[in-house]
Amino acid sequence: MKKLTWLWVFLFFLVACQGGDAGEPNPAASTVRPTPSSEPTDEPETELTLNLNEPFALSAGKSVVVAGTELRLTFTKVVEDSRCPTEVTCVWAGQAVIEIMVQMGESAPQSITFSTNPISTELHDTIELSGYTIHLQSLDPYPQSSDTPIPFEDYQAILVVSQP
Numbered sequence: 001m002k003k004l005t006w007l008w009v010f011l012f013f014l015v016a017c018q019g020g021d022a023g024e025p026n027p028a029a030s031t032v033r034p035t036p037s038s039e040p041t042d043e044p045e046t047e048l049t050l051n052l053n054e055p056f057a058l059s060a061g062k063s064v065v066v067a068g069t070e071l072r073l074t075f076t077k078v079v080e081d082s083r084c085p086t087e088v089t090c091v092w093a094g095q096a097v098i099e100i101m102v103q104m105g106e107s108a109p110q111s112i113t114f115s116t117n118p119i120s121t122e123l124h125d126t127i128e129l130s131g132y133t134i135h136l137q138s139l140d141p142y143p144q145s146s147d148t149p150i151p152f153e154d155y156q157a158i159l160v161v162s163q164p
Contacts (some may be wrong), residue, residue: 053162055137058077058100060155070105071113071132075157079113081150085143092160096139098157104130114157 006148035154043150048064050056054159058064063074084090105107115123137158141150 005105021139039112044137050161055158055160056149057140057156057158060152066132069131069132072103072108072109073134073159073161074101074103075155076100076101076111078150078152078155081143083116083143085146087145095119095123098136098139098155099121100134100157100159102129102134133162133164134156134161 002008048056048058048062049065049067051067054094055062058073058075059082060075060078063072065072075098081096082094084092084094084098095115097113097115100114101109103111110129112127112129112134113123114125114127114134116125116136116139117123118125126133128134137160140156140158141154143150
């Protein structure tokens with residue numbers, strides 16, 4: 001009976017340790033990431049409330065709500081950042097293009113693209129939507145070197161929301 005018990009204990013440890021050497025993490029386990037849950041949580045959503053006609057910084061991945069309205073803006077993506085770094089001499093100043101999701105109340109969000117250098121008719125730094133004007137004043141930080149990309153979470157769009 002003791003031999004059978006030891007056999008079960010041995011098999012249990014063998015299965016538990018499968019996939020990696022003793023003392024080393026299982027590489028497959030280290031790459032598994034939990035999927036975001038759509039279940040409600042007790043954590044309040046961090047959202048900044050802003051006033052009309054006042055410039056504000058919207059950090060990458062964050063949302064803001066215009067006080068007294070149902071207008072919500074979320075900075076979702078940096079599509080392009082080809083601005084000329086300060087340590088480089090360029091022929092063209094370049095541009096940064098960002099995506100902001102705009103939602104009015106319970107309506108479906110709309111993806112709006114803004115540019116820091118809107119030279120074409122397809123790119124804009126100002127849009128009018130649902131009775132509001134949204135203007136991109138700038139995008140921070142400005143690139144310092146072409147060798148060092150800016151992480152998404154470091155970006156801040158400086159915006160102004162107004163009513164015409």
